[in-house]
Amino acid sequence: MSDRVLYGYWRSSAAYRVRIALALKSLAYDGKAIDIRTGAQNGVGFKLLNPQGLVPYLIDGEAGLNQSLAIIEYLDEVYPEPRLLPDEPLARARVRAAALAIACDIHPINNLRVLKYLKEPLGHAQEEIDAWAQHWIETGFAALEEIAEGSKGPYLFGDSVTLADICLVPQMYNARRVRADLTHFPRLVVIDKALNALPEVRAARPEAQPDADV
Ligand SMILES: N[C@@H](CCC(=O)N[C@@H](CS)C(=O)NCC(=O)O)C(=O)O
Numbered sequence: 001m002s003d004r005v006l007y008g009y010w011r012s013s014a015a016y017r018v019r020i021a022l023a024l025k026s027l028a029y030d031g032k033a034i035d036i037r038t039g040a041q042n043g044v045g046f047k048l049l050n051p052q053g054l055v056p057y058l059i060d061g062e063a064g065l066n067q068s069l070a071i072i073e074y075l076d077e078v079y080p081e082p083r084l085l086p087d088e089p090l091a092r093a094r095v096r097a098a099a100l101a102i103a104c105d106i107h108p109i110n111n112l113r114v115l116k117y118l119k120e121p122l123g124h125a126q127e128e129i130d131a132w133a134q135h136w137i138e139t140g141f142a143a144l145e146e147i148a149e150g151s152k153g154p155y156l157f158g159d160s161v162t163l164a165d166i167c168l169v170p171q172m173y174n175a176r177r178v179r180a181d182l183t184h185f186p187r188l189v190v191i192d193k194a195l196n197a198l199p200e201v202r203a204a205r206p207e208a209q210p211d212a213d214v
Helices: 013-024 044-049 068-078 089-103 112-119 126-149 163-177 186-196 199-203
Strands: 004-008 030-033 057-060 063-066
Touching (some): 013 068, 068 089, 068 163
Antiparallel strands (some): 057 063
């Protein structure tokens, strides 16, 4: 048994980010599935770990951590190879800004609890909820496509996989799930393909997780 445990859910994009980071850094862990469809994230047991009732939650030795970006930055500082954030301050800020454009401005408004709330109690039809998710993903991707066009390498910021790419892959997966129109984002599609060609990224994909029910 490992002293590193990741509480997650196969389809959680935030957990997917952490799985990619752990795989890139070759850090072994035990996975514990929290079935967010059945509300396990709000059970007392899990809330003792993370009072926010959200996955992922990582135990790394003595440390317990929530929030995927905080977890990944912690991993990057404690296990620095390969680096997921550039050393140079301006380059680092640019990578963080792209990651946050996904993690703060796209993902939270399409999260399970938000979409559920639109349905009940607000009473929106499923097609309206799908339109909501598609709209906010496509709006966010329009700005990211410009960043992608400026990249001189296979990934969002050149030749190295960064925190921004780690956020992109799960968001692309999500975009396809809600049938967002990706035809305006050809560069993002190509970058996502290059990322998914990496064995570490493939190992982290939802369908490869033991709790996947596909
Ligand atoms: N900002 C958080 C987001 C975590 C989050 O939203 N997790 C989702 C799965 S992707 C969740 O646990 N949802 C449960 C729910 O909506 O009730 C992070 O990056 O870790």
